[in-house]
Amino acid sequence: MQNLITSRVGNLLGFGAGAGMMMFALFAQYVLKMEPCPLCILQRVAVITLSAVFLVAAIHRAGKIGRRIYATLLALVALAGAGVSGRHVWLQNLPKDQVPSCGPDLDFMLDTFPIMEVLRTVLSGSGECAEVVWRFLGLTIPGWTLIALLTLGVYGVWVNWSVKKTAAEA
Numbered sequence: 001m002q003n004l005i006t007s008r009v010g011n012l013l014g015f016g017a018g019a020g021m022m023m024f025a026l027f028a029q030y031v032l033k034m035e036p037c038p039l040c041i042l043q044r045v046a047v048i049t050l051s052a053v054f055l056v057a058a059i060h061r062a063g064k065i066g067r068r069i070y071a072t073l074l075a076l077v078a079l080a081g082a083g084v085s086g087r088h089v090w091l092q093n094l095p096k097d098q099v100p101s102c103g104p105d106l107d108f109m110l111d112t113f114p115i116m117e118v119l120r121t122v123l124s125g126s127g128e129c130a131e132v133v134w135r136f137l138g139l140t141i142p143g144w145t146l147i148a149l150l151t152l153g154v155y156g157v158w159v160n161w162s163v164k165k166t167a168a169e170a
Helices: 007-030 038-059 064-092 106-112 115-124 141-161
Strands: none
Touching: 007 038, 007 064, 007 141, 038 064, 038 141, 064 141
8 A cells, every 4th residue: 555645745744834834933023023032043943944954855866864864864953943942941931030131132142252152142041032922822932833843853753764755756
């Protein structure tokens, strides 16, 4: 019996999910006027990177080893993004008296500091990252992003590791 989903179609679906996440992020920023904090921007980078890997995996006629490499890349990107999202959720759930003070703007840091110092500063979080401006079903955007990144990471591993290519894909 032929598989209902091929690795190529599965990767296109993963790309579509990431593109949908970015469409919502841009809608929230430009229509709902929610400015992204530095941790939000890092999460966007993770989603864009994950989507790009899904797209390349969909376009590339990779063999078994190539698909496993894509599965590994997808897992690593998803875990890195989930780590940033998890840190963001943690900051949002700190008691008010433990929230760090607001730091410099990301553009200023990128213009002024070395990249490793920018990453260290951004990942430590700031007061603006702890602010909650939107909830859906009790979860904030970083909470939903955490769930989505972990889900897409597991899905990417499954679709590239275990889904077989059909004769038409070979």
